[in-house]
Amino acid sequence: MAPTKKISLTEEDLVRALKGKETIAIQALYDMYSGALLGVISRIIQQPEVAEDLLQETFIKIWNSADSYDSTKGRLFTWMINLARNLSIDKIRSKDFRNSNKNQDIENNVDFIDSQRKITFNADTLGLRDMVTALKPEFNDVLNMVYFKGYTHVEAAEELNLPLGTVKTRIRMAIMELRKHFN
Amino acid sequence: MEEAKAYIETGILELYVLGQLTVIEQQEVEEMAAEYPIIREEITAIEIAMEKYAVFHAITPTSGLEKKIFEKIIPSNINHSTENSPKIVPLHSDHSASTIRTLRFALVACAGLLILSFVALYAMNDKLGLANEQIVSLTNDKEKFASNATYMKDANKDLQEIAAITDDPTWTVVKLGGTTIAPKAKLRVFWHKSGQHVMVDNTRMSLPENDSKHQYQLWAIVKGKPVDLGVFDADTQPAKLLLAMKEVGDAQAFAVTLEKRGGSATPTMEKMIVQGAVSI
Numbered sequence: 001m002a003p004t005k006k007i008s009l010t011e012e013d014l015v016r017a018l019k020g021k022e023t024i025a026i027q028a029l030y031d032m033y034s035g036a037l038l039g040v041i042s043r044i045i046q047q048p049e050v051a052e053d054l055l056q057e058t059f060i061k062i063w064n065s066a067d068s069y070d071s072t073k074g075r076l077f078t079w080m081i082n083l084a085r086n087l088s089i090d091k092i093r094s095k096d097f098r099n100s101n102k103n104q105d106i107e108n109n110v111d112f113i114d115s116q117r118k119i120t121f122n123a124d125t126l127g128l129r130d131m132v133t134a135l136k137p138e139f140n141d142v143l144n145m146v147y148f149k150g151y152t153h154v155e156a157a158e159e160l161n162l163p164l165g166t167v168k169t170r171i172r173m174a175i176m177e178l179r180k181h182f183n
Numbered sequence: 184m185e186e187a188k189a190y191i192e193t194g195i196l197e198l199y200v201l202g203q204l205t206v207i208e209q210q211e212v213e214e215m216a217a218e219y220p221i222i223r224e225e226i227t228a229i230e231i232a233m234e235k236y237a238v239f240h241a242i243t244p245t246s247g248l249e250k251k252i253f254e255k256i257i258p259s260n261i262n263h264s265t266e267n268s269p270k271i272v273p274l275h276s277d278h279s280a281s282t283i284r285t286l287r288f289a290l291v292a293c294a295g296l297l298i299l300s301f302v303a304l305y306a307m308n309d310k311l312g313l314a315n316e317q318i319v320s321l322t323n324d325k326e327k328f329a330s331n332a333t334y335m336k337d338a339n340k341d342l343q344e345i346a347a348i349t350d351d352p353t354w355t356v357v358k359l360g361g362t363t364i365a366p367k368a369k370l371r372v373f374w375h376k377s378g379q380h381v382m383v384d385n386t387r388m389s390l391p392e393n394d395s396k397h398q399y400q401l402w403a404i405v406k407g408k409p410v411d412l413g414v415f416d417a418d419t420q421p422a423k424l425l426l427a428m429k430e431v432g433d434a435q436a437f438a439v440t441l442e443k444r445g446g447s448a449t450p451t452m453e454k455m456i457v458q459g460a461v462s463i
Contacts, residue, residue, distance in 0.1 A: 023253070023256070026252075026256055026257075027253070030249055030252065030253075034244050035238070035241030035243050036237040036238045036240070036241045037237075038241070038242045038243070039237055039241045039242045040237055040240070042242050043240070048245075052245060052248050055244060055252075056252050059256065060255055063256045072213075072217075073209075073213055074199075074226065074230060075230045075234070077230070077234045078202075078230045078233070078234070081234075082202035085202065086202070146201050146203065147201060147233070147236070153201070153203045168193070168194040168197075168198065169194060171194060171201070172194035175229055175233070178232040178233070179228060179229070179232040182231070182232050182235040182236070
């Protein structure tokens, strides 16, 4: 998938370079995480052009607010993906965006996007697709709503008509399953 | 240790990684993570799993996007360290381009106005010349009229005086008739004997026109001797209708001779044009 040389840095070096405003940091971040970030953005925002605009916004925000990232609170990617998700949710809830997308069903975003677009399989995770899709749907659906669709876990509970505690449990179970597969 | 495990079981760490917690809840988790390394490790494990999950669902951006993003980020980075932003240049050149366009229009307008001004100036100069010519000719006319008016006023005064003289018995009108060398010549002289005034009446003068070298001279014959009374010209258009001559109190006759210009001491008898005796 990558004929050109990709930059990959350790988390520590990456954070140091980013905070030092070294342009290599943004290049490394793009090479390492642009696809993963766009994967999340694209499942919240269906239009590819808008999603890519948001990815651009996300990288600019990552670059400009690097000082506010605190490595003691979590990994860099977690911070980045939460930035991307929040920008996407802000966008989808903005008036002008809602007006132009009234009739679209947010429910089937993941399936829709996956059927419309070519999914890049990371070499490390290649072959895991079957395992992931084999996750218990009732657990996985809640996680996907929160992780990929921009729902809060409270909104997900309301949508699925489930107690908040059940939603929390299902998210935890789904992630436990993921950890079993990935770790 | 039991507390940490129970905390992990609540599922709050998953929500923390998913960005689902309030700021206060986040701080609580961070304090717990700082206190219990097992919670820190648990958080990292959740993060790595979600990271891999995200990478698994990655979508490759279109190929141009990377460049677009770097162009937006890297110039803004350069801005911090170096002063010149290339973005400002087109803005400036746009401004100057429009300024140049405006100035060009202004220049053309100025040139047009200048040409117009010259045309107007030329036309005005022409008119001014014409006006000046008219003023000169009008001034000439005015002078002519003025002198004409003066002449006429004088003439009128002279005519009135002539009328008064002919009506006044104290004035004697002496008619001088032509001699053999000028039979058609005649002249009328008014003489006020007591006042000694002598006037030549130009209105009734009929003498051959004299040239520039000669003048007529009036003589009074006093006791047989000619007395000079002055010279005059015989013009077809005389300047004065009534010419005052030298005074004489006693005269029996008047005569006019043609003399050299300025007059002679004694009359040239063979050039006597008119003469006439005073009739009482």
